[in-house]
Amino acid sequence: MRTIRLAYRDRDRLPMIECIREMAGRHYDIEVDVLRIQPTDEYEAALFDDSCDLLIEHLEFLYASAAGGAEVTMFCAPVEGTGIELMALAAVKDVAELRGRTIAVRSSGRPEAIYMRLKAAGLDPADTVLVADADVGRWGLWKKVVSGECAAAFMSPLYMPAAEAAGLRVLAVPDLPLIGNFGHACLSRFAAENDGLMEDYLRAVVHAICLIKYRPAEAAGVVRAAPTTEAGGDDAELERRIGIIARTLQTTPFPSGEAIVNTHAIAVAEEPASAGVDPHKLWDRRWVERLEGSGFIAGLVAELSAVG
Numbered sequence: 486m487r488t489i490r491l492a493y494r495d496r497d498r499l500p501m502i503e504c505i506r507e508m509a510g511r512h513y514d515i516e517v518d519v520l521r522i523q524p525t526d527e528y529e530a531a532l533f534d535d536s537c538d539l540l541i542e543h544l545e546f547l548y549a550s551a552a553g554g555a556e557v558t559m560f561c562a563p564v565e566g567t568g569i570e571l572m573a574l575a576a577v578k579d580v581a582e583l584r585g586r587t588i589a590v591r592s593s594g595r596p597e598a599i600y601m602r603l604k605a606a607g608l609d610p611a612d613t614v615l616v617a618d619a620d621v622g623r624w625g626l627w628k629k630v631v632s633g634e635c636a637a638a639f640m641s642p643l644y645m646p647a648a649e650a651a652g653l654r655v656l657a658v659p660d661l662p663l664i665g666n667f668g669h670a671c672l673s674r675f676a677a678e679n680d681g682l683m684e685d686y687l688r689a690v691v692h693a694i695c696l697i698k699y700r701p702a703e704a705a706g707v708v709r710a711a712p713t714t715e716a717g718g719d720d721a722e723l724e725r726r727i728g729i730i731a732r733t734l735q736t737t738p739f740p741s742g743e744a745i746v747n748t749h750a751i752a753v754a755e756e757p758a759s760a761g762v763d764p765h766k767l768w769d770r771r772w773v774e775r776l777e778g779s780g781f782i783a784g785l786v787a788e789l790s791a792v793g
Contacts, residue, residue, distance in 0.1 A: 486510070487682055490518045492537035494528050496713075497643055500727050501563075501667050502541060503711035504696055504704050509689035515682070517689070519713065532557070532672055539671045539686075545595070545759075547670055548752040552761030556673035559768045561687060563694055563738040564665030567598050570645070572653040573637035574630060580606055580656050586636035589626040592617045597754040598661060599639050601747065606658045627653050642729045662744040663751065665733065676769065687772040690738060691782055698731045699789040736786050739773045 489509075493502055502519055509515035520537055522528040529546050531537045533555070547557045577583065588608070590599045592615040600610035614635060621628045624644035629635040631651050640648055645655075669690075676683055697704045705724050708714055740748075742765070749764035776782050 486514050486516045487685075488516045488518055489539060489682060489686055490520055490537040491539045491541055492520045492522045492528065492531045493541050494521065494523055494525065495542060496521075497641075497726075498542055498667065499711070499713055500704070500708045500723070500730055501693060501697065503708050503713060504693035505689050506711070507707045508692040508696065509686065512692060513685045513689050515685060515689060517686075521713075532670070538675055539669055541667055541669055544664065544668045544670050545748070545752040545755060548749060548759035548762055548764065548767070549756040551767055552758050557670055557767060558673045558676045559664075559668065559670045560676070560683070560770075560772060561667075561669035561690055561738045562664045562740040562744070563667045563690065563735060564733045565662055565735060565740055565744050566660040566665050566733070567595075567602065567663065568660070568665055568733050569599065569639045569641055571637055571656045571658045572627060572630070572640050572645070572648050573656055574652055575654050577636065577656065580608065580658055583608060583612075583637055583656075585609075585612060587634070588613045589616045589629040589635040589638035590614070591624065591626055591639065595751055595755075597751040598663060598747075601751070602658060602661050605661065627651055643726055661747055662741055663747040664740050664744055666730075667738075668740075684772045684775055687738070687776060688781065691736065691776060691785060694734045694736055694738065695785050695789040697727060698734055698736070699786075701727050701731055704731075736782055737773060737777060739770055740768070 491502065506517040506519055509517045522531050522536060528543065532540060544559060551557050571580070573583070590596050590613045596615060603610045616626050616629060618625070624641050626638035627640060627648035630638050630653060637656065701724065704727050708723060708727070745764050745768060749759065752759040
């Protein structure tokens with residue numbers, strides 16, 4: 486069996502990762518060696534020091550690396566958008582009521598993406614405060630709203646139940662086309678030397694996407710049995726999280742041109758050196774195009790979405 490080493494940081498990614506691992510081994514003769522690499526500086530070095538073959542999240546730093554001469558290939562993006570929701574107490578009925586009031590934004594991740602969304606909604610990014618998980622707990626920004634320090638907070642749907650229980654409700658704010666969760670990258674040398682492996686790995690990714698979207702109970706079973714799953718987990722909570730992930734996934738895992746441009750803009754805001762690269766040249770569509778052209782994606786969607 487062929488092997489591919491897949492690195493990640495955030496345990497919230499594991500339902501998708503474990504479904505990829507299982508589909509790769511079950512159907513495509515690939516053993517996916519799942520590696521959690523922390524802290525961030527070690528994760529960002531992983532491609533370049535041969536600690537892994539692929540990354541499945543946090544690709545923004547690679548734009549600056551590419552501008553500096555590194556040859557990297559981005560090739561898969563199953564999610565387009567931030568997937569983050571704006572929440573406020575029920576008394577706030579419209580986003581316009583937040584003008585001039587403070588909004589809590591998580592300091593981890595990509596605050597620049599939230600600032601772009603605020604501008605698009607007619608709000609001022611200056612009316613925000615960055616909140617660290619260390620101060621409120623993981624995705625505990627809602628506490629700043631309950632305390633009255635902020636009027637609203639951007640929340641991951643994965644962590645909304647506590648906010649909803651505290652009385653917060655979602656306010657409609659258009660999302661931003663960008664490369665969201667589960668974006669993939671590798672060294673261009675690895676892609677060139679492993680063309681067939683890359684194509685079959687993409688088959689496993691699409692299979693995992695379809696499993697999560699159309700057979701969520703089966704996907705939950707895969708995750709429960711996975712070696713990274715902690716004993717004693719809450720089945721209902723796992724199924725809720727898989728449902729959230731399923732709503733974000735697109736079966737053709739490649740970003741739009743607008744998403745590529747927006748994500749590059751975020752990378753430039755975070756690291757100006759990223760401006761020295763054309764982001765479109767980093768994205769390689771060849772494997773996704775093969776799967777589209779052969780009818781593989783359409784056939785798998787038809788098979789797994791069929792009732793019974």
